[in-house]
Every structure is written in structure tokens, then in C-alpha cells.
Amino acid sequence: MLGLPIQQKIFAAIHPVDFRKGIDGLCGIVRERFSKNPMDGTIFVFRNRMGNTLKILFYDGGGFWLCQKRFSRGRIRFWPEAEHSHNASMHTKKTVEPAGVHKIYAPELTLLIHQMKKNQAVGYKPFFIPQQNKA
Numbered sequence: 129m130l131g132l133p134i135q136q137k138i139f140a141a142i143h144p145v146d147f148r149k150g151i152d153g154l155c156g157i158v159r160e161r162f163s164k165n166p167m168d169g170t171i172f173v174f175r176n177r178m179g180n181t182l183k184i185l186f187y188d189g190g191g192f193w194l195c196q197k198r199f200s201r202g203r204i205r206f207w208p209e210a211e212h213s214h215n216a217s218m219h220t221k222k223t224v225e226p227a228g229v230h231k232i233y234a235p236e237l238t239l240l241i242h243q244m245k246k247n248q249a250v251g252y253k254p255f256f257i258p259q260q261n262k263a
Contacts, residue, residue, distance in 0.1 A: 132234035134233065137170040138170070138171040138173065138231070138232050139162065139164065139170060139171070139173070139231055140173040140174075140175075140207070140208050140229070140232050141161075141162075141172070141174045141228060141229060143228055144174075144177040144179075145174045145176070145183075147174075147183065147196075150194065151185065151192045151194050154166075154172065154183065154194070155185070155192075158172055158185070161228050161229070162228060162229040164229070166185065166192075169187060169188075169189070170186075171185070172186070173232070173240070180198060180202070180203045180204070181196060181198040181199070182196065182197045182241065202243060204240060207240075208230035
């Protein structure tokens with residue numbers, strides 16, 4: 129279980145990345161594609177093409193952490209999509225992020241890591257998950 133503060137900056141790469149990349153390769157993606165600094169304490173989350181593995185890149189001030197989780201069963205249940213990447217969040221402050229990256233919050237990262245279903249998010253609805261229209 130991750131104990132992250134709610135205000136922790138976390139960005140998810142919308143598109144899958146080549147998981148042969150290590151710390152240096154993922155830092156390159158963060159700098160070039162996202163126009164972000166990988167050494168500013170932000171957590172960056174990546175997924176592979178098959179959707180069964182996550183990588184988390186984080187700089188703690190003394191060095192980089194690269195964590196990987198391959199799911200024993202199943203795939204990632206939901207992921208931010210490009211068409212939803214610039215929608216308003218549940219917070220009033222709106223920020224437009226570079227193409228290909230989407231800001232997420234600590235509870236949403238927990239949902240992703242633990243392969244939870246949308247209905248398991250008691251009292252919290254991730255804003256990047258498209259809501260079903262009830263007709």
C-alpha cells in the first residue's frame with residue numbers, strides 16, 4: 129500500500145511506452161514528450177502496450193526510484209484517455225497539461241495499482257474515468 133499525500137503531483141502517460149526503457153529512457157520521455165522535469169519530485173506512471181504492467185518513476189532528492197508491477201491476473205481496468213486529458217477535474221483549479229500526459233491524484237493511483245473496479249472506489253469517483261450515460 130502506498131501512503132501518498134493527496135497533494136502529491138502524479139502524472140500518467142496516456143499512451144503505452146516501450147518497457148525495455150529504464151530510468152534514463154523514461155526520464156527522456158518525461159523531458160521530451162511531457163516537457164516536465166523528472167527530478168522535481170513528481171511521480172510519473174507508465175503502462176505497457178498489453179496493459180498488464182505499470183512502471184512508476186520517482187526522484188526522491190537522492191536518486192531515482194523505478195518501481196514495476198506486473199499483474200498476476202488480468203489487465204489495467206481503466207486508464208486516462210487522450211480525449212479526456214483536458215477535461216475539467218473535480219478540482220476547481222484547471223491546468224492544461226502537455227499532450228500525452230494526464231494529471232491524476234493519489235487515490236486514483238491506488239485504484240490503478242490495485243486493479244480496483246470503479247465501483248470499489250467508495251466515496252471517490254476518479255475524474256478521468258468516463259461516466260456512463262443513464263438513459
